[in-house]
Amino acid sequence: MALHPLRMRLAAASLLTVGVLVAATPVGATPGVAAAPDIPVASVKAHLTQFQSIAAANGGNRAHGRPGYKASLDYVKGKLDAAGFTTSIRQFTSGGRTGYNLIADWPGGDTTQVVMAGAHLDSVTAGPGINDNGSGSAAILETALAVSRAQFKPTKHLRFAWWGAEELGMVGSRNYVNSLSLTDRSRIDGYLNFDMVGSPNPGYFVYDDDPALEKVFKDYYTGLGVPTEIETEGDGRSDHAPFKNAGIPVGGLFSGADYLKTTAQAQKWGGTAGKAFDACYHSSCDTAANISTTALDRNSDAIAYAIWALAE
Ligand code: TRP
Ligand code: CA
Ligand code: ZN
Numbered sequence: 001m002a003l004h005p006l007r008m009r010l011a012a013a014s015l016l017t018v019g020v021l022v023a024a025t026p027v028g029a030t031p032g033v034a035a036a037p038d039i040p041v042a043s044v045k046a047h048l049t050q051f052q053s054i055a056a057a058n059g060g061n062r063a064h065g066r067p068g069y070k071a072s073l074d075y076v077k078g079k080l081d082a083a084g085f086t087t088s089i090r091q092f093t094s095g096g097r098t099g100y101n102l103i104a105d106w107p108g109g110d111t112t113q114v115v116m117a118g119a120h121l122d123s124v125t126a127g128p129g130i131n132d133n134g135s136g137s138a139a140i141l142e143t144a145l146a147v148s149r150a151q152f153k154p155t156k157h158l159r160f161a162w163w164g165a166e167e168l169g170m171v172g173s174r175n176y177v178n179s180l181s182l183t184d185r186s187r188i189d190g191y192l193n194f195d196m197v198g199s200p201n202p203g204y205f206v207y208d209d210d211p212a213l214e215k216v217f218k219d220y221y222t223g224l225g226v227p228t229e230i231e232t233e234g235d236g237r238s239d240h241a242p243f244k245n246a247g248i249p250v251g252g253l254f255s256g257a258d259y260l261k262t263t264a265q266a267q268k269w270g271g272t273a274g275k276a277f278d279a280c281y282h283s284s285c286d287t288a289a290n291i292s293t294t295a296l297d298r299n300s301d302a303i304a305y306a307i308w309a310l311a312e
Pocket of ligand 2: 038039040041297298300301
């Protein structure tokens with residue numbers, strides 16, 4: 001029997017439907033749970049290029065109290081506003097200079113259960129701070145933009161933060177936590193921190209502060225077949241510390257700073273033994289060239305995986 005044109009259209013439509021269902025529920029995924037998107041690393045790197053240009057136009061850095069910091073903040077805010085986030089700039093003072101945190105809320109979800117991700121946006125004065133911490137800043141920015149592209153409707157409420165003056169001793173993040181009422185602190189289910197996630201001679205370190213948050217990242221890396229280690233390069237040396245001190249569960253990823261990669265680590269991760277994870281840490285050479293694209297890609301995808309898994 002020849003197919004009637006209408007039946008042909010229906011057949012084509014049902015094939016399309018099958019295709020969509022297959023795509024939405026990959027083998028091994030839980031039906032009804034949206035799969036986290038693949039974060040395009042080229043887009044993350046495009047943000048790094050912008051941070052590099054901002055530093056070049058502002059005396060070579062993006063440090064607290066310098067024009068390159070505020071220009072970086074305005075760049076991130078512009079992207080988030082255009083994507084439908086509710087943003088606010090929170091001012092504070094440190095060392096006689098005005099500092100700024102940027103908070104971005106994704107409308108919707110249960111605001112008594114907040115999943116939060118943050119990264120410090122300031123560099124040291126020595127250079128443009130592309131791995132430290134353009135990398136974490138760009139990775140969570142692109143994850144936030146992916147939330148918007150997917151029009152993700154999670155059960156929990158999503159909040160992203162870019163901190164000022166981390167390099168002066170976690171000043172911005174501490175100021176934010178101190179500004180929250182005890183009720184608002186108790187509403188944060190978890191805070192995820194990303195400080196240096198594209199180190200050029202990378203390690204794959206997962207914060208072990210909270211077992212449930214640690215597990216989400218370890219699961220992602222197990223799926224990739226990439227071994228991880230517990231983050232130990234100076235515990236509490238980044239913006240998760242004020243959250244942890246306030247009793248909020250914290251997690252995060254780190255690809256290494258000025259510690260040297262051991263022979264055992266080079267065997268499992270590749271790269272160069274006896275060399276720092278980031279030999280340009282806090283130096284003028286922390287430029288867009290000071291990035292492992294592979295580490296940046298894996299960590300960006302791991303961030304999206306964690307946000308989707310924790311907020312659903
Ligand atoms: N926070 C440090 C900086 O910005 C980098 C750093 C060192 C770090 N050790 C860490 C970050 C451990 C996270 C975890 O200069
Ligand atoms: Ca990716
Ligand atoms: Zn730093």
